[in-house]
Amino acid sequence: MNxxxxxxxxxxxxxxxxxxxxxxxxxxxxxxAAIAPARLHEAMRYAVLGGGKxxxxxxxHAAGQLTGAAPERLDRVACALEMIHAYSLVHDDMPxxxxxxxxxxxxxxxxxxxxxxxxxxxxxxxxLAFQHVTDAPVCDAPARQLGMIRQLAIATxxxxxxxxxxxxxxxxxxxxxxxxxxxxxxxxxxxxIRASVTLxxxxxxxxxxxxxxxxxxxxxxxxxxxxxxxxxxxxEADTATLGKTAGKDAANxxxxxxxxxxxxxxxxxxEEMYQDAIARLAPFGDAGQRLSELTRFIIRRQF
Amino acid sequence: MNxxxxxxxxxxxxxxxxxxxxxxxxxxxxxxAAIAPARLHEAMRYAVLGGGKxxxxxxxHAAGQLTGAAPERLDRVACALEMIHAYSLVHDDMPxxxxxxxxxxxxxxxxxxxxxxxxxxxxxxxxLAFQHVTDAPVCDAPARQLGMIRQLAIATxxxxxxxxxxxxxxxxxxxxxxxxxxxxxxxxxxxxIRASVTLxxxxxxxxxxxxxxxxxxxxxxxxxxxxxxxxxxxxEADTATLGKTAGKDAANxxxxxxxxxxxxxxxxxxEEMYQDAIARLAPFGDAGQRLSELTRFIIRRQF
Numbered sequence: 001m002n003x004x005x006x007x008x009x010x011x012x013x014x015x016x017x018x019x020x021x022x023x024x025x026x027x028x029x030x031x032x033a034a035i036a037p038a039r040l041h042e043a044m045r046y047a048v049l050g051g052g053k054x055x056x057x058x059x060x061h062a063a064g065q066l067t068g069a070a071p072e073r074l075d076r077v078a079c080a081l082e083m084i085h086a087y088s089l090v091h092d093d094m095p096x097x098x099x100x101x102x103x104x105x106x107x108x109x110x111x112x113x114x115x116x117x118x119x120x121x122x123x124x125x126x127x128l129a130f131q132h133v134t135d136a137p138v139c140d141a142p143a144r145q146l147g148m149i150r151q152l153a154i155a156t157x158x159x160x161x162x163x164x165x166x167x168x169x170x171x172x173x174x175x176x177x178x179x180x181x182x183x184x185x186x187x188x189x190x191x192x193i194r195a196s197v198t199l200x201x202x203x204x205x206x207x208x209x210x211x212x213x214x215x216x217x218x219x220x221x222x223x224x225x226x227x228x229x230x231x232x233x234x235x236e237a238d239t240a241t242l243g244k245t246a247g248k249d250a251a252n253x254x255x256x257x258x259x260x261x262x263x264x265x266x267x268x269x270x271e272e273m274y275q276d277a278i279a280r281l282a283p284f285g286d287a288g289q290r291l292s293e294l295t296r297f298i299i300r301r302q303f
Numbered sequence: 304m305n306x307x308x309x310x311x312x313x314x315x316x317x318x319x320x321x322x323x324x325x326x327x328x329x330x331x332x333x334x335x336a337a338i339a340p341a342r343l344h345e346a347m348r349y350a351v352l353g354g355g356k357x358x359x360x361x362x363x364h365a366a367g368q369l370t371g372a373a374p375e376r377l378d379r380v381a382c383a384l385e386m387i388h389a390y391s392l393v394h395d396d397m398p399x400x401x402x403x404x405x406x407x408x409x410x411x412x413x414x415x416x417x418x419x420x421x422x423x424x425x426x427x428x429x430x431l432a433f434q435h436v437t438d439a440p441v442c443d444a445p446a447r448q449l450g451m452i453r454q455l456a457i458a459t460x461x462x463x464x465x466x467x468x469x470x471x472x473x474x475x476x477x478x479x480x481x482x483x484x485x486x487x488x489x490x491x492x493x494x495x496i497r498a499s500v501t502l503x504x505x506x507x508x509x510x511x512x513x514x515x516x517x518x519x520x521x522x523x524x525x526x527x528x529x530x531x532x533x534x535x536x537x538x539e540a541d542t543a544t545l546g547k548t549a550g551k552d553a554a555n556x557x558x559x560x561x562x563x564x565x566x567x568x569x570x571x572x573x574e575e576m577y578q579d580a581i582a583r584l585a586p587f588g589d590a591g592q593r594l595s596e597l598t599r600f601i602i603r604r605q606f
Contacts, residue, residue, distance in 0.1 A: 120468055123390075124460050126430065127465065134453035134456065149433065157431055163427070
């Protein structure tokens with residue numbers, strides 16, 4: 001129980017607390033817009049601060065509860081993951097990729113600034129993520145920290161998030177099978193969500209191999225669950241609610257869980273994934289409370 | 304003396320040897336084009352393999368001679384630096400940046416593949432660089448390795464190479480002072496060259512603070528020297544010799560050492576930098592031989 005009062009907070013309070021401390025930690029981690037190159041730093045801050053659900057930081061802190069990790073170490077890993085997530089959004093929104101103009105209710109970075117700046121913002125945010133997890137300890141042993149950075153890189157790179165993006169681009173207009181769609185999402189959004197769970201847990205007391213394998217599976221399931229819910233929301237919500245352009249996947253002829261399965265079966269699938277995750281977290285007892293609550297929140301979310 | 308036969312090789316043989324082993328090491332470090340996502344991996348290999356002077360790997364190995372570093376460790380750091388250099392070239396060549404079609408005598412990545420792939424290639428190469436320096440030891444202590452990764456990130460990010468690129472973009476069409484031009488280059492190309500020297504040295508036996516400071520200064524001077532020579536070559540050489548579009552800086556109204564000082568004074572400046580570096584390397588004796596030779600090669604180069 002790293003947070004002395006975490007037992008007293010309800011889930012909503014806990015979530016607001018983590019979101020607020022993540023915002024603070026990101027604010028401190030990002031270079032000031034007063035430091036040269038000022039416009040680049042201003043744009044990096046624009047891309048990261050003041051928005052987003054902070055799902056990955058929430059997962060890091062929830063998983064850290066399982067191993068009694070210090071909140072300051074979790075903040076560091078959470079910031080790195082959020083920087084990488086933000087970099088991927090900035091690049092994905094660029095004209096040569098998804099060509100989107102709205103993100104988190106604001107103009108995208110290349111619209112607010114320019115394309116060259118957006119390119120550099122994404123590049124520099126990725127670098128800052130790797131710098132940030134070397135600036136101070138995130139666990140007790142430097143060798144373990146090296147392993148965590150390696151896992152972060154694998155989740156981010158061509159066989160993780162960036163690779164998923166490449167598969168996504170290549171699949172526009174194609175008929176994918178459910179297995180192919182899952183393969184894409186396990187990489188594109190799943191890898192970083194999965195890493196949020198496993199890296200958060202590694203900030204605290206070491207777990208056994210079997211427990212880490214269970215958490216890795218739970219992280220994978222949460223990643224897919226998140227995507228299924230995203231696809232349902234993209235079909236049903238409007239742009240104002242989402243803070244990003246709604247109905248874009250259908251407009252772009254991109255395969256989704258909804259286009260493949262229909263809304264009703266997609267909802268059932270999400271429920272099955274949720275139950276799977278909850279069942280696997282049960283043996284962790286009270287230490288798994290936040291991660292269970294967060295998984296429930298993800299399936300119930302309306303944004 | 305890490306290379307048992309390095310004393311017997313002349314500089315040209317040594318350089319060819321390092322270039323060949325770097326190509327091998329990069330070939331092994333990059334994912335096979337047979338692994339999904341195949342097109343992304345094919346494009347990553349296209350961007351990195353079969354070209355380039357490998358200046359940063361040469362500097363890593365030359366600096367490693369100063370501390371008796373194991374060649375395999377130097378290969379690892381050299382590959383990481385070359386991946387970051389390659390990522391920056393791929394992104395710099397994109398239409399929203401320098402919009403160039405030729406690099407190392409071949410079509411640039413966005414021309415050969417497409418813009419979205421070029422964006423992802425750069426992103427994934429940066430990630431792979433950070434993964435690569437966590438895959439195995441590059442020095443004797445994990446804590447020191449963390450510090451080296453941190454230095455690599457600082458050299459690469461918004462206060463290093465990416466920041467220099469932002470300053471460069473902002474300076475097109477402006478009259479820069481010599482100090483401002485130097486500030487830009489210390490970041491844009493200088494940071495990574497400087498890191499090549501200091502990181503290479505850190506792969507071997509630890510040096511004292513004063514020696515590391517000397518090497519850091521030498522790395523900074525070599526970085527600027529490299530740029531001055533680049534500006535002279537850009538004015539005088541033709542496209543076929545350079546393997547990239549010649550005369551581009553003048554065409555783009557970009558400030559250079561030549562536009563600011565004229566060719567004659569730029570040549571004098573390069574000579575002064577060269578003499579400064581050589582003088583500071585003298586106390587290292589024979590262990591500094593390769594780095595001295597390499598610095599001489601950089602000022603004499605015609606490519």
